[in-house]
Amino acid sequence: xxxxxxxxxxxxxxxxxxxxxxxxxxxxxxxxxxxxxxxxxxxxxxxxxxxxxxxxxxxxxxxxxxxxxxxxxxxxxxxxxxxxxxxxxxxxxxxxxxxxxxxxxxxxxxxxxxxxxxxxxxxxxxxxxxxxxxxxx
Amino acid sequence: xxxxxxxxxxxxxxxxxxxxxxxxxxxxxxxxxxxxxxxxxxxxxxxxxxxxxxxxxxxxxxxxxxxxxxxxxxxxxxxxxxxxxxxxxxxxxxxxxxxxxxxxxxxxxxxxxxxxxxxxxxxxxxxxxxxxxxxxx
Numbered sequence: 306x307x308x309x310x311x312x313x314x315x316x317x318x319x320x321x322x323x324x325x326x327x328x329x330x331x332x333x334x335x336x337x338x339x340x341x342x343x344x345x346x347x348x349x350x351x352x353x354x355x356x357x358x359x360x361x362x363x364x365x366x367x368x369x370x371x372x373x374x375x376x377x378x379x380x381x382x383x384x385x386x387x388x389x390x391x392x393x394x395x396x397x398x399x400x401x402x403x404x405x406x407x408x409x410x411x412x413x414x415x416x417x418x419x420x421x422x423x424x425x426x427x428x429x430x431x432x433x434x435x436x437x438x439x440x441x442x
Numbered sequence: 443x444x445x446x447x448x449x450x451x452x453x454x455x456x457x458x459x460x461x462x463x464x465x466x467x468x469x470x471x472x473x474x475x476x477x478x479x480x481x482x483x484x485x486x487x488x489x490x491x492x493x494x495x496x497x498x499x500x501x502x503x504x505x506x507x508x509x510x511x512x513x514x515x516x517x518x519x520x521x522x523x524x525x526x527x528x529x530x531x532x533x534x535x536x537x538x539x540x541x542x543x544x545x546x547x548x549x550x551x552x553x554x555x556x557x558x559x560x561x562x563x564x565x566x567x568x569x570x571x572x573x574x575x576x577x578x579x
Contacts, residue, residue, distance in 0.1 A: 328496060329557045329558075329563075332472065332493060355468055356469060356472065357465050357466060359465060363493055386498065
């Protein structure tokens with residue numbers, strides 16, 4: 306991750322606008338952003354994130370790590386609310402040690418969860434000690 | 443846009459998970475999704491969207507159209523709240539005719555707005571008759 310200008314920073318890569326401000330961040334900038342824990346360990350990177358179409362809220366960020374060209378990658382969904390963006394580091398920080406992450410809900414490309422069933426999202430929220438996001442408006 | 447399975451549909455392209463459910467949609471699925479108006483005209487596609495880091499809300503979707511390899515493309519930010527996802531069509535629908543869109547706030551890669559200044563977002567919200575998103579929690 307390159308250094309990010311956080312106040313009115315706007316850079317262009319290959320014609321695609323990448324922007325970040327003190328409040329707003331572009332979706333394609335979130336994807337690929339590094340995730341660290343408070344011990345400053347690099348846990349992975351944001352693969353993509355799940356948006357609630359009806360409320361416009363980001364529900365989960367899916368962190369990926371490992372793998373080569375998408376093969377063998379594992380995905381860890383995290384409630385969006387546990388992520389904090391650290392402008393200094395240019396990445397997200399979560400209060401999560403490796404051992405807790407290892408026991409967390411995870412899946413691979415061959416083993417995708419069914420997000421339409423709230424059970425899966427609830428399991429993720431519960432593991433990280435968050436109230437179900439579904440109740441949020 | 444291919445036909446989308448909307449109930450528990452999960453497909454994999456090149457190892458990247460693409461998912462959509464009745465409520466949740468993956469960020470990388472939103473990007474590239476077609477935008478139509480109520481007259482069934484294809485207006486463009488979602489280039490990316492702006493997320494409020496502090497609230498986790500999607501504030502604006504940036505629609506792009508025209509151009510070649512990113513050159514000459516123009517970008518139209520739309521308040522997220524004016525977009526409705528049509529599962530039948532596999533795209534977003536906005537109540538917007540072409541003439542109104544032509545007069546709307548727009549920019550190019552050479553002429554990026556400063557999103558950190560709320561003035562720009564307010565102008566977008568105002569043009570589309572929406573209250574400023576900043577007040578939302």
